[in-house]
Amino acid sequence: PAPWANAAEAPIKVGIATDLTGPIAYAGNADANVAKMVIKEINAAGGLLGRPLELYIEDTASNESVAVGNVRKLIQRDKVDMVLGGITSSMRNAIKDPIVARGKTLYIYPQLYEGKECTPYLFCTGPTPAQQCDEFIPWLIKNGGKKFALPSANYVWPHTLNVYARKVIEANGGEVVFEEYYPLDQVDFSATVNRIISNKVDVVFNTVIPPGVGPFFKQLYEAGFLKNGGRLACVYYDENTLNINQAAEIEGLASCLDYFKVLTKENPFDAKIQAAYEKDFPGNFLFAAGSAATGTYRGLKLWEAAVKEAGKIDRDSVAAALDHAKIAEGPGGPAEMVPGKRHCKMKMYTAVAKGGNYEIVARSNGLVDPKEC
Amino acid sequence: MANAFVAAFEILSFGAIIVLIVLGLGIIASMMGIFNFAQGEFVLLGAYITYLAYAKGLPIWTGMVAAPFVVGGLGFVLEALIIRRFYAAPIVAMLGTYALGLIIRESVRGLIGGFYLTVPEPIGGSIDIGAMHISAWRFTIIVITLLVMAGCYLLLSRTSFGLRMRATLENPSLARASGISTPLMYGATFAFGSALAGLAGALIVPVFSLYADLGLRFLIQGFVAVMVGGVGSFIGPVAGAGVIGTLSAALPWIMAPVVADVLVFVLAIVFIKFRPQGLIAGKGV
């Protein structure tokens, strides 16, 4: 063990609650891995406030009821100083109360999401609709066309995102041909595909999620959408989701996120963390933006900065410092919290799928504002 | 016109997929009186085996051919080890198969890392008729479904195997007293139902990609289809699956998909209420 400066005091406890099992376990496990990596790194550098960090990981199992029980373990048994985690919005909703209100603990939510989460002591470190749409949609109009279709899974994220996206589309002279919602597990999209083809839609701005998205893109492809010059767009598409379809079926798909693995070619810091991650966790769980891995990294680093600034670990002091915390280096570039908003400014990249890999085709100038709260 | 044709094809193809998935479920439910909650996972296994063949660099169709045999074999073993104990208590059996399904599903999830993985179709691309594009693989699925249906029907109605099977499941002790080896028949029936699920999984994986909840997705739909069609015969569930499948593909053409989704179930349950014996009352095969 490292010789801790303040060894007399107990370790600082970090809680991670994420989906280690269940349908999105690949994302949750990646997040847990990132947390392990970051904590190891911080400890190796002497810990925080001279105290070691201790990591407590609990499973949310994509089951809100299990999740609440396990989060209570973190809060009530382990008495962690901060909880980071939750991937889906419904999970965030389920666990935020036990953490923030009943548990009087700080909560960091790392995933890209629909925005509008303005609960005190709850900090979001993933991209918001503004960050994902403001520059992306004009690019789509220029590189795809004006006629948009918004096929969506029927839950809060697509609904809220679409409201924002539609505004941006219309403000930029585009047109939404239709906006339609499907049950989350719908796997047959013949009616939708037909509507897209017969309306000569240029851009499919997709918020259908797995398992539906695979068959949907496939049906679109088979109906000749790509052949006729159509463009797919999907703002949660990262390296994990590339494998859902064969490369040809999603050729030219555009996505807008805070990080893509190709950035490692140009950005030494990204190359460093990507390499460190792959060395520690060579398995299948990728360090990717769509599964909140980058948000987790960013969140933990911002929190580290805040604790350092506050010099103590109680909730109010850390929250006050986290309110304006900054990091100079993170996945995709620097990041900083917007004071008073509990959301995070970051750089955004637009990438296009080519032959099963991404190519960066556009990037933001500097940090993009989340425009929340 | 062209549009209507494409629509009809797409609806039909989804109907065929549901039929394919329900076939095995229906046979086990009708013949053995057990609603097999692990059926979805048998479908998943079929898909997984196909994926394995692909991942190992073998031609995909080898995986598709192997799937029904491997899953059928597994079904046979599971029947002998586990299901056999439950015939007197079908509800407990349901729970048993539920647990079994859970184990298989979570194991596969572990094996594939919880991802969604693509498997290419052996016959890819589309058949183009003028401006219309029809997926070649979906067309293949329709054809295979028809063949399998006909095959099953003949097997059950024309062979003494079918007769033994029906006799066993109807009254096991009397079947034994008629010289039929009931353990073998139970095993064979369950294996047959599982094999069909395996085949279904193998055929649909290129369409839906491989993921751990692939089979689960269709389970409740399958049960409802069996009910609508009528338990107790081979034809019933098949007809029910056809209806449910086409309905759930057709309704989104004329109304909001979210409404269509719930409506299918509501319609189904109201239908069953007023025609409890199902579309086809349990007669004959």
Next chain:
Amino acid sequence: MPEFLDIKHLDAGYGRSQVLFDVTLGIPWRGGVAVLGRNGAGKTTLMKTIVGELPAWKGEVAFDGRDISRRATQERVRAGIGYVPQEHSVFARLSVRDNLAVGSLANKKADAVDHVLTIFPKLGQRLDQPAGTLSGGERKMLAIGRAMLGDPKLLLLDEPTEGVWIGVIEEITERLIELAKSIAVIIVEQHLDLALRVADYAYVLDRGRVALQGEAGEVRGNPELMRYLAP
């Protein structure tokens, strides 16, 4: 010389409750044997034990010179034992035709089914009806017909004429008498006359034990008999 079916010191029962106590009986190659006794005496239990539906707790059951007490029911049946159970004796949801087809699974004779239909013409009119909807008597006829189709060497009949109309009983009796000339028949029957016309030999069970046995005529005349049959 061992009997065709040789039962020695047989104990059997359900779960923990013993029903048969030390039953010993022998069935010859040919001819009828009647098993009599009041309600609950253990007649059905005996039949079930012979055919293997219930395990023998103790004792031995030898058929055709081989010990079969560990064999599965279907093997015993294939070895040549036919059985008409007292209850649930038809496949209720299968058609009459299919019921007969099950009976003749192992039978090579092409006209066997026709033969049964001439014995029970009533069944011929009901071929496509699910057997569960047959009337009580028709069901019995079907059960007997089905068992006969198996071409057994030993036929066990548990109350074959219960619910059968007297007109048909006569017919059945004659067939059984005829049958007993070529194979072994064990009959459990409440119509004493019928039973003793078919059987050359009779056993009377009382509370799971053999209380009385002997040539048919002898048993008939035994003053004890009525006591064992009264409730």
Next chain:
Amino acid sequence: MPKAMGAVKQAVPAEIGGERDVAMAGSRAAGAVASTRKILPIVEGVVLLAALLAPLLLQDYLTVFATRVIILALFALSFDLVWGYAGIMSFGQALFFGSAGYGVALLARDLDITNIFLVLPAGTLIGLAFALLLGGFLLLGRHPSSVIFVSLGTLTGSYAADRLARGWYYLGGQNGIPSIAPMSLGSYEFTEGPAFYYLVLGILVVVYLLCRFLVRSQFGLALAGLRENEQRIAFFGYKVQHLKAIIFTIGGAVAGLAGSLYAFHEGFVWPNMVGVVVSTQVVLYVLFGGSGTLIGAVIGAVIVEGVSFWLSDNYRDIWPIILGLLLLLVILFRPLGLISFVLGERERVGSFGARSKENVKEKRNAP
């Protein structure tokens, strides 16, 4: 097992009940030996004692966990009543549990009503009303409904409700309703902890006793007849469908009570709560513990939840697989549930004349 889905084969009613049912029933009850030992009260006593002492022995966070388990036990009780006693397979019990949860969540969110004397009755009523509606539709009518129809009908109801909740914005859609205000009594707020625990335990005990009274009454005998062969007892003059609707509705009310407690205890409701996942879960509890004994349902809920809690702590990646294996083992080797380790079949089915049995003996011995 109570009469299960043997009725699948009901296409041909070979007189009442179908031949096959009877055949099965025969083998089922075979070997039932009249055992007069009275284990059940002992088990009940032990469980109650353990429950009373739990908060004193457990760490705080475990008390909170235990509270939740007790609420789920209450929920399990509702299912056991319907399935274990009346043989009605309600595969959609979560519908009543969850809709009550949603109901009280809306009361709290939109009307600021959190008073315990308002919300708990309201939740109970919601559960009752939904059960009455669904039960009325599924159970009443010209044709007696088959076990399969009822099980799939309830399953579908629950599935559709789940879908509806996910799609309906007012209910929070997929995200559910978070941050429900705590239940209150005057100015006192029931937040999670020992007070909430004892409140819930008290409610469980009361409901348990009421159920116990009910199932041991002559009404309980009618229920037993129902689950054995409902067509048969119709010929005695029982209004079979009414009986079923009544017990189904009572079950719904209990589930509703549990659901409203759950909503306040967890502080949020979400679509799963009305859906198939939770519906299946409650079936698991009851079969695991042993259906047809009220205490079995309670034990099942405690053990399934407890074991999952422990497993997810210790075998983080593979706990669902282990849980599945455990379930399978129990179902394989104890198809009548864990309770059958201590309880004989005869005592489980019980005898409604048992009390009089002593009388018989006395009379015999008297002169």
Next chain:
Amino acid sequence: MLLEAAGIRKVFGKLTALDGAALSVGENEFHGLIGPNGSGKSTLMKCIAGAEVPTTGKVSFVNTDITAFTPTERARAGMSLKFQITSVLPSLTLYDNILLALQAQSSLVDLVFSRTRGLLHDQVMTMLTQFRLADRAFEAAAALSHGQQQWLEIAMALAGKPKLLLLDEPTGGMSLEERRVTGELLQPIKQHCSLVIVEHDLDFIRDICDRLTVLDQGRVLASGTVAEIQANKAVQEIYLRRA
């Protein structure tokens, strides 16, 4: 007349099981229903008890038209049926089987508060003793042999104190001696109850019945007192037809 069934037709698919059958039974009358296998006896009984709905025809009981009544309503009006295939409640004890039949008409409140339990206890035990089943009162009904189950069923059918008792082959599987006992057990109910009984054993029928109805191929061949029937040419003919 207590029971009047007239013009009962019952068609199953192509088969006409009953073709205008009729049956009338007076107060305190024991009525035998006989006929060859498949002549429609059980079907007629079921139509009367409500287990089958006649295609056409009318059933009236105590001067009310009950054609549209459910089995429950018929039972409540005072009818009780023993099926040809025994159907006792297998995992309940004999005691509970009988109690269940006895308490069927108690009100819901009585049931919930078990108000009739004490009252009915003696009746249960009396019935069990009468049918020689008392020593097995607390065993599961499944453990009875076939003949014993027949008795239990008769006891259950009798338990509800019906005005009309319908017995479909109650003595199947009973020995001569046992039949006699059954007959004796039935005699005393004549004071308060009418009986329709289906039997193939003519001696038994002759001994206990006042009147007989003979069915053949779904039609009434003859109906009258035992003596009349015995003298009837047509009846003699069908009994000779196959014998």
